[in-house]
Amino acid sequence: MNSRDTLAQRIHRGEVRALARGLSMVENGDPGAGELLHTLFSAIPDHVTIGVTGPPGAGKSTLLDRMITRFRSQERRVGVIAVDPSSPFTGGALLGDRLRMQSHAVDPGVFIRSMGNRGHLGGISGATRDAGLILAAAGYDPVLVETVGVGQAEVEVAEIADVTALVLVPGTGDEVQAMKAGIMEIADLIVLNKADRPGMDQLEAAVAASLELAPEDRPRPPVVRVSAESGEGLEALWTSLDLLLSSTDPELRRLENTRRILRGILGESGARFGEMLLRSEYGSENELLELISGGSVTPYEAGLRLVRVAERMLEEDENQQD
Ligand SMILES: Nc1nc2c(ncn2[C@@H]2O[C@H](COP(=O)(O)OP(=O)(O)OP(=O)(O)O)[C@@H](O)[C@H]2O)c(=O)[nH]1
Numbered sequence: 316m317n318s319r320d321t322l323a324q325r326i327h328r329g330e331v332r333a334l335a336r337g338l339s340m341v342e343n344g345d346p347g348a349g350e351l352l353h354t355l356f357s358a359i360p361d362h363v364t365i366g367v368t369g370p371p372g373a374g375k376s377t378l379l380d381r382m383i384t385r386f387r388s389q390e391r392r393v394g395v396i397a398v399d400p401s402s403p404f405t406g407g408a409l410l411g412d413r414l415r416m417q418s419h420a421v422d423p424g425v426f427i428r429s430m431g432n433r434g435h436l437g438g439i440s441g442a443t444r445d446a447g448l449i450l451a452a453a454g455y456d457p458v459l460v461e462t463v464g465v466g467q468a469e470v471e472v473a474e475i476a477d478v479t480a481l482v483l484v485p486g487t488g489d490e491v492q493a494m495k496a497g498i499m500e501i502a503d504l505i506v507l508n509k510a511d512r513p514g515m516d517q518l519e520a521a522v523a524a525s526l527e528l529a530p531e532d533r534p535r536p537p538v539v540r541v542s543a544e545s546g547e548g549l550e551a552l553w554t555s556l557d558l559l560l561s562s563t564d565p566e567l568r569r570l571e572n573t574r575r576i577l578r579g580i581l582g583e584s585g586a587r588f589g590e591m592l593l594r595s596e597y598g599s600e601n602e603l604l605e606l607i608s609g610g611s612v613t614p615y616e617a618g619l620r621l622v623r624v625a626e627r628m629l630e631e632d633e634n635q636q637d
Pocket residue numbers: 369370371372373374375376377378411415463464508509510511512541542543544545
């Protein structure tokens with residue numbers, strides 16, 4: 316417990332090496348990570364998490380670079396997580412991200428980390444959630460999260476952000492894919508990037524048409540045109556972003572965050588518990604699969620049996636307490 320406490324204290328003091336170590340623990344699914352997060356949790360300062368998602372090459376990193384500059388001008392320390400589900404590597408940032416955010420690489424007020432999901436039970440969204448908490452504990456606010464692609468993984472990662480910006484570019488047809496993946500529905504802000512290129516009007520019309528189809532129960536996301544490269548339109552983007560950030564009540568945000576964390580953790584403990592039950596009843600997943608293939612058990616029957624075992628355990632537990 317002591318060595319963990321020390322690591323937590325060092326993270327709270329913002330020590331970069333401790334921070335890097337904590338992040339590795341999270342990413343690798345190190346058994347100590349849960350205890351570390353537990354120690355940090357009650358003292359995590361209020362902070363915002365901004366997700367930036369969109370198809371490959373849309374200009375997310377270029378935009379993040381601009382965003383970092385902007386938050387730095389307000390003397391805020393900025394933490395960045397570049398999520399890379401395809402990457403099996405550890406610790407190292409994507410070369411491209413490094414290069415594009417290089418202007419901030421030597422700034423001690425900026426911490427950039429690339430993350431895969433190598434060992435984390437909760438997959439990439441669990442790893443990103445925990446990494447975000449560690450950065451926040453170290454005093455970074457905002458925490459920016461870049462996710463590549465347009466698909467389910469991005470939807471999940473976007474769920475951990477307080478504000479999610481979807482970046483689209485003209486001439487790629489990605490907005491159609493984004494719509495299919497339901498990502499339009501989770502975007503709080505839609506950034507049409509590369510405004511210096513032709514096709515912006517068509518893109519804006521396509522986005523407006525797909526927003527028409529979105530459910531009415533959420534506020535329409537603002538749509539802003541920018542060129543992350545030239546800087547055109549960025550002031551309007553910051554205004555929209557500020558408005559979104561200030562329209563969330565910090566108390567409510569904290570509660571929502573905690574709810575998300577809790578649901579993630581429950582899913583993860585549920586999975587772990589399910590695995591434990593499965594092992595105790597059937598030996599291993601492979602052994603159960605053999606039984607199913609052999610026709611002696613169905614997956615449904617196995618599921619019901621595991622639930623009954625859990626129920627019996629709870630009953631016994633209650634009887635002991637009486
Ligand atoms: N013309 C133009 N090019 C841009 C703009 N913003 C970014 N780019 C260029 O688009 C390319 C991709 O930019 P990135 O910022 O790496 O895009 P990304 O979405 O982070 O890419 P991945 O992380 O690989 O998915 C780079 O060559 C940028 O210089 C823009 O506003 N206009």
